[in-house]
Amino acid sequence: MKNGVNELRRSYLQFFESKDHLAMKSFSLVPHNDNSLLLINAGMAPLKPYFTGQEIPPRRRVTTCQKCIRTGDIENVGKTARHLTFFEMLGNFSFGDYFKHEAIAWSWEFLTEVLGLDPDRLYPSIYGEDDEAFEIWTKEVGVAPERITRFYRDPVTGECDNFWEHGAGPCGPCSEIYYDRGEKYGCGKPDCKVGCDCDRFMEVWNNVFTQFNGDGHGGYEELENKNIDTGMGLERLAVVMQDVDSVFDIDTMKEIRDKVCEMAGKTYQTDAMDDVSIRLITDHIRSATFMISDGIRPGTAGREYVLRRIIRRAARHGRMLGIDGLFMARLSEVVINNSKDGYPELEEKKEFIFKTLNGEEERFNRTLDKGLEKLAEMEAEMEAAGSRELSGENAFMLYDTFGFPVDLTAEILEEKGYSYDAAGFEKCMQVQKETARGARKETNYMGADATVYNEIPTDYVSTFDGYDKTVAEEVMRDLVVFGEDGGELADALAEGDKGAIIAEKTPFYATMGGQQGDHGMITCGDGVFVVEDTIKVVGNKIAHVGYVRSGMLQKGKSASFEVDAALRAATCKNHSATHLLQKALREVLGAHVEQAGSYQDANRTRFDFSHDKAMTTEEIQRVEAMVNEQIAKAIPVETAVMSIDEARKSGAMALFGEKYGEEVRVVSMGDFSKELCGGTHVANTADIGTFKIVSESGVAGGTRRIEAITGANVIAYYKEIEAELNRAASVAKTSPKSLAEKIESMQKEMKALSAELESLKAKAAREALGDATSDMVDVKGVNLITKALSGVDMNGLRDLGDDLKASVGDKGVIVLASEADGKVSLMVMVTDGAMAAGAHAGNLIKAIAPKVGGGGGGRPNMAQAGGKNPAGITDALAEAKAVLESMI
Numbered sequence: 001m002k003n004g005v006n007e008l009r010r011s012y013l014q015f016f017e018s019k020d021h022l023a024m025k026s027f028s029l030v031p032h033n034d035n036s037l038l039l040i041n042a043g044m045a046p047l048k049p050y051f052t053g054q055e056i057p058p059r060r061r062v063t064t065c066q067k068c069i070r071t072g073d074i075e076n077v078g079k080t081a082r083h084l085t086f087f088e089m090l091g092n093f094s095f096g097d098y099f100k101h102e103a104i105a106w107s108w109e110f111l112t113e114v115l116g117l118d119p120d121r122l123y124p125s126i127y128g129e130d131d132e133a134f135e136i137w138t139k140e141v142g143v144a145p146e147r148i149t150r151f152y153r154d155p156v157t158g159e160c161d162n163f164w165e166h167g168a169g170p171c172g173p174c175s176e177i178y179y180d181r182g183e184k185y186g187c188g189k190p191d192c193k194v195g196c197d198c199d200r201f202m203e204v205w206n207n208v209f210t211q212f213n214g215d216g217h218g219g220y221e222e223l224e225n226k227n228i229d230t231g232m233g234l235e236r237l238a239v240v241m242q243d244v245d246s247v248f249d250i251d252t253m254k255e256i257r258d259k260v261c262e263m264a265g266k267t268y269q270t271d272a273m274d275d276v277s278i279r280l281i282t283d284h285i286r287s288a289t290f291m292i293s294d295g296i297r298p299g300t301a302g303r304e305y306v307l308r309r310i311i312r313r314a315a316r317h318g319r320m321l322g323i324d325g326l327f328m329a330r331l332s333e334v335v336i337n338n339s340k341d342g343y344p345e346l347e348e349k350k351e352f353i354f355k356t357l358n359g360e361e362e363r364f365n366r367t368l369d370k371g372l373e374k375l376a377e378m379e380a381e382m383e384a385a386g387s388r389e390l391s392g393e394n395a396f397m398l399y400d401t402f403g404f405p406v407d408l409t410a411e412i413l414e415e416k417g418y419s420y421d422a423a424g425f426e427k428c429m430q431v432q433k434e435t436a437r438g439a440r441k442e443t444n445y446m447g448a449d450a451t452v453y454n455e456i457p458t459d460y461v462s463t464f465d466g467y468d469k470t471v472a473e474e475v476m477r478d479l480v481v482f483g484e485d486g487g488e489l490a491d492a493l494a495e496g497d498k499g500a501i502i503a504e505k506t507p508f509y510a511t512m513g514g515q516q517g518d519h520g521m522i523t524c525g526d527g528v529f530v531v532e533d534t535i536k537v538v539g540n541k542i543a544h545v546g547y548v549r550s551g552m553l554q555k556g557k558s559a560s561f562e563v564d565a566a567l568r569a570a571t572c573k574n575h576s577a578t579h580l581l582q583k584a585l586r587e588v589l590g591a592h593v594e595q596a597g598s599y600q601d602a603n604r605t606r607f608d609f610s611h612d613k614a615m616t617t618e619e620i621q622r623v624e625a626m627v628n629e630q631i632a633k634a635i636p637v638e639t640a641v642m643s644i645d646e647a648r649k650s651g652a653m654a655l656f657g658e659k660y661g662e663e664v665r666v667v668s669m670g671d672f673s674k675e676l677c678g679g680t681h682v683a684n685t686a687d688i689g690t691f692k693i694v695s696e697s698g699v700a701g702g703t704r705r706i707e708a709i710t711g712a713n714v715i716a717y718y719k720e721i722e723a724e725l726n727r728a729a730s731v732a733k734t735s736p737k738s739l740a741e742k743i744e745s746m747q748k749e750m751k752a753l754s755a756e757l758e759s760l761k762a763k764a765a766r767e768a769l770g771d772a773t774s775d776m777v778d779v780k781g782v783n784l785i786t787k788a789l790s791g792v793d794m795n796g797l798r799d800l801g802d803d804l805k806a807s808v809g810d811k812g813v814i815v816l817a818s819e820a821d822g823k824v825s826l827m828v829m830v831t832d833g834a835m836a837a838g839a840h841a842g843n844l845i846k847a848i849a850p851k852v853g854g855g856g857g858g859r860p861n862m863a864q865a866g867g868k869n870p871a872g873i874t875d876a877l878a879e880a881k882a883v884l885e886s887m888i
Contacts, residue, residue, distance in 0.1 A: 016063035043091035078280030081246035096225030127173030128152035168216035264321035277317035371402030392424015462542035466507030514598030524559035526551035570602035634686035824867035851876035
């Protein structure tokens, strides 16, 4: 549609492409090398390395439409028509290129000339002290001075909405553009203007002029290279362009909203409470769909917990609207169809999205019912205690254990005249928030701990040049020596030093995408550096980490970089086999299988994948056979470099959360497997040799793990099994061929001996018990037998108790104690008649167990306990009579 969300997104990106910007795809919602965020929450967040100079941007002018998640105001989502958890942020960025003149002019040009907004309804704002921006707006753009609003710092807090800063680091003034939506959206006050809290003046553009470096204490220095960071909410822009009341009325969101109403049989804006649920579901299904498409799965901590909370809030509100059955996957299809134009990964991952949503919704439905049962128990306990308030701890337990929203708890309690301790609940929530916050490490501006690698000049990057070679002559550009306090740049590394060597090109593969880094040697003259690991560090550099075995290596010298070819070859076998494994899993288990993690070194491959139940033996065998079939076909492994769009169109699989450049490598193994992959591989599937799955297990809800081996490791594996088989046969005094038959025979013999032993123990116990009825006493009309025994285990005590039931009659209690190997076993049985009179086995044993240094409990008719003090058996049995008297 005209001015539709997808059209506005395309229009914005194309406009800035015409201004020599590189249009980049949205980054994943999962932050890349940034511990300060759980989820990407702004357009500039994934670009921080470019702003700080730690990485060289692909171009000095960039434009994006970035998917974002913010949950700080999640409690208000649905209650207002303003709040969202998911939104798209349009942005144009300059990394030391253009500045205020161009940024301001282009923002005005796009809004007035491209979109055709009335200039008389646009009102810029600036930071109060930014006279430069004021001059540009008035003299270059031609906006009347009286239409420009200056915002100053608060005299008390020192804060200002028009000055962007985040602790210490790059910061600067802002210039926003507001759109006057008309009096019908205003508050009616005569002084209503830009900055008013009503909905009349809507911010549609925010230019951030990053021109200072702040010390975090009010001190600022001019940056040598100034940057531009523009943020504009796509949904807000659509509200203006489509002239609708709120973000929930724009084309893409209205379609979701209408689907919710159709499912629920409701009409929007006829019932205020229904509207809250309709808006909440409309927003939350977008967040959940996009988060899952980036590989996030529901869980109990971090971003996984954020997703679980979002899904469960939406599911609960679906129930409140009366939607029957699972509905979120069906609703997600609307999101995918609306947004796949800008985010093709949604269509590619839709089966996985649907399966994840259905699984979590089913789990929540089960826990919701259990939560209702638990709340009923809590209400009964409150009634018995004469309390009208549920404790904060119990309210939190319902929330945390059963996924029970506290507002639902409060609503149910209120219907029955109860309330809950809100302060106690918030205290528990705060503890949880602090724990979650701990998952986000305290870091610098970049969200990554600063290391010595940050000190390396940014005028070059490292390039992996070892796809077809394992030896190369390269210059050692920078050296790092490690010490107790971390490390420092060095001009030389001497014998015994531990450190790292960085070069512009290297045949060493750095750990990435699951494949572990190469090992090997770097030699220069008499200097020999043993490479124990190869890693990527800040600034897109590759560090060869290890130690100097002999001699000395100097910065700036040319050296021989030699990869351990045997280890590389073994790793390649495991990596290529992993590609075959993933395709085989999708063939056998279904297209919902997605990679959730992987690890390949010279010894094994470990592959985590989405699947909600354990694989059967038959499924494992089918997958293994399918992989070995492709190995036996001797398929050439081909690699092609192409654009990310070409790769997707070719059908190549991409990985969740992986950060891809504009050009990617596509690895193909015939028609069987085609994946985006930057790792190293065999030349032909036959080089893998053979493939063996050694284990399949669960690692998290909905995630399974396979560990497998290839080549020589398979031979070693079978040799080890053969050795174990021979050893077992030797111990069983038989041949390996007859071992199974021998074990079956031994098991039958053991079973017979065990039965004979139990019979003898029972006979001995009965003989030790003797005529217990001679010791029976009457306690207020209830027959009580107490007896001390020796060497009888708990099973034996229970058997004796069953035998004695006939002797005590309808109203009887049996208390038996036995000492064996310095430990005590206690057992109490109570007949139905004795229970009717007030006797309770669990309470009785709880009272006497401390006499033998133990504890226990049980049901009214039978209970048992253990102890460590045999000397207390006599006192315990004597106490049993007194306790029974108090019960009846």
